[in-house]
Amino acid sequence: MTTEKIRNMEEFAAAIGLSRPTVSKFFNDPDSVKKSTRQHIEAALKTYDYRPNIYAMNQNRKLTKNVGIVVPYLADPFFAEIARNIEERCIDAGYRPTLYSSHGEPDLEVEILDSLRSLKPAGVLLAPLGRASDRSFIEKFCEDIPTVLFDSHLQDLGIAFVGSDNQQFSKLIVDYLCRSGEPPSFFEMANPSNPNANRRRQAYLDAMADLGQEADVVSVPGDGWAFEEIGYLGGLQALGADRFKTRTVLCSNDRLAIGFLAACFEKGLSVGHKAGCEIRVAGQDDHPFSRFTCPPLTTIAQNYDAISSYAMQTLFAAIEDKVTSDDIKLFEGKLVMRASA
């Protein structure tokens, strides 16, 4: 065990009797060296625990294997889940993902993108803050670095956008609710930063019009990312003031619905579609926790897998082929019927 600490590739190469360029070639593609030397290196790797410095590697490379993932709010399990999904796919594809959260703050989003440049990423998957984002800044960023947007669409930015078909989401759930009972009121926060919220409201209005029903939108105050609390407080207020025209409430998203359910509980309203229940509640997203609410939340499931998978594919295609296919891919949601509506 002459385990003198190996400090760099030079020392490692010397220790195993090879030249540095050969070792370098090996790390960039193990098959680019002769099989015997490859095995030699691989064996030596277990004796001397040496690893090339990733950041030094990337410094002078024309194309790195880095991928930046930026989400607006990581404490939201939806983004945590989708980030996890994307990270795994990146790793499997041989890339090195680095995850960032804007924590709901536009300044931080800018800061992240700025420092992301130092990483020289091959590409970036960005779920922007939405309305609060510094559009012109992101625009510049997208010009320099292949960027696929997801979740939140910023018109004409990035090489592609991958998200959910909010039109279809709201249409689907409105149809279901109307078919199975009373037409729904729509519950939302007044100033959503995420543009999806606006599309969902509009889709609700359209769907209701299609069915010849009278729409009823209840907007409650609140901004930021504490959706459960907004849904809870707003729900208490709206229920107390009897603002809903119907006893069926479609929430703009699941987190709002979770807060609204808590408000219903506090008001002593029994939620569900069964006989004896006083109010039906539905959400949109199929949030990881929606299965475990009381009652379990009826919702429209985002296709996590499809979104992250397609976003990755698009990005990799762009990286490898330098295609700038400015397309928009929207995935449909699936109705998930549970006890709440």
Place this chain on the structure above:
Amino acid sequence: MTTEKIRNMEEFAAAIGLSRPTVSKFFNDPDSVKKSTRQHIEAALKTYDYRPNIYAMNQNRKLTKNVGIVVPYLADPFFAEIARNIEERCIDAGYRPTLYSSHGEPDLEVEILDSLRSLKPAGVLLAPLGRASDRSFIEKFCEDIPTVLFDSHLQDLGIAFVGSDNQQFSKLIVDYLCRSGEPPSFFEMANPSNPNANRRRQAYLDAMADLGQEADVVSVPGDGWAFEEIGYLGGLQALGADRFKTRTVLCSNDRLAIGFLAACFEKGLSVGHKAGCEIRVAGQDDHPFSRFTCPPLTTIAQNYDAISSYAMQTLFAAIEDKVTSDDIKLFEGKLVMRASA
């Protein structure tokens, strides 16, 4: 607007008529240059949008400003929240945090720590996977890089451990439950990877013994990090088989409790401490969503702020003073009384 793109510090220095070392000094400490040149640089910084490359900066520095944050499972809002808290504190302290999630996989934890070395971090805040962690590997890592452990304690590793006083947690909630009604049964998963779970079980047993009550531990199968599902499925099974000796259930943690609440709901059991309720349920952690369960969950609140704050302080003290104070800091929890128990 002679906005020729500035590519590096060399070009930037040349463009503003200074030498690179002077500019370099400025970026490492704006006060280390004359006030007039400092103002000169700061003004120029707005004309030419140049930023030093962070990774190149760190390459040849004895002490970087990088801080690694590693959590076991980021899709758990508890870790997401504490990570957010720590990240903000790092930024405010002038450090650059980078966040990693092991996604519950020991291999990935090792991989993360390995690649973290390339970052040359000044220090690392690590919440290990726990039982599943590669202890000897982490030990080596801690020898090389100042590391503060949090949440999950690995004996004798790192320069310090910061976490919650699980003894006190369980004692507090057991006392409360006994005082306010029937003594609790303890609901847990059979093979928790997090060592806190074991401490909580033991603390439950001790607390019950202290009060002269008969303990009742119900362990349900399941491993991994899908605690809600484990609590839900296990809860259904345990309730169905009538395994609980009492009608008061203390869950090992809030996520398990959330799943258990869903099981209770499905079984038609009304949860709460009010008259007419059939079962009381309590958790431990004060998970971000526990306020919004139906009914809201009575629990013991972890002191997020104190934990992250103290962990940061300890790490920075160690970085700056090179103190290796191998101490353990446990924060007490606060009883949060809500409707569920």
Place this chain on the structure above:
DNA sequence: GTAAAAAGTTATCGCGCGTAAAAATAATAT
């Protein structure tokens, strides 16, 4: 066994910056 192909070596830049010592310039004191 010899030529051609493949693989490895040496050598030298380059990436974008930190760092340290020596030399030059500027600001302040006497």
Place this chain on the structure above:
DNA sequence: ATATTATTTTTACGCGCGATAACTTTTTAC
């Protein structure tokens, strides 16, 4: 005006690796 001190500049090297060109050695082919 000279000495003193504070800043800045020059110069030079280092970090850990990628990339390329010109050779040399080994392997494969015939």
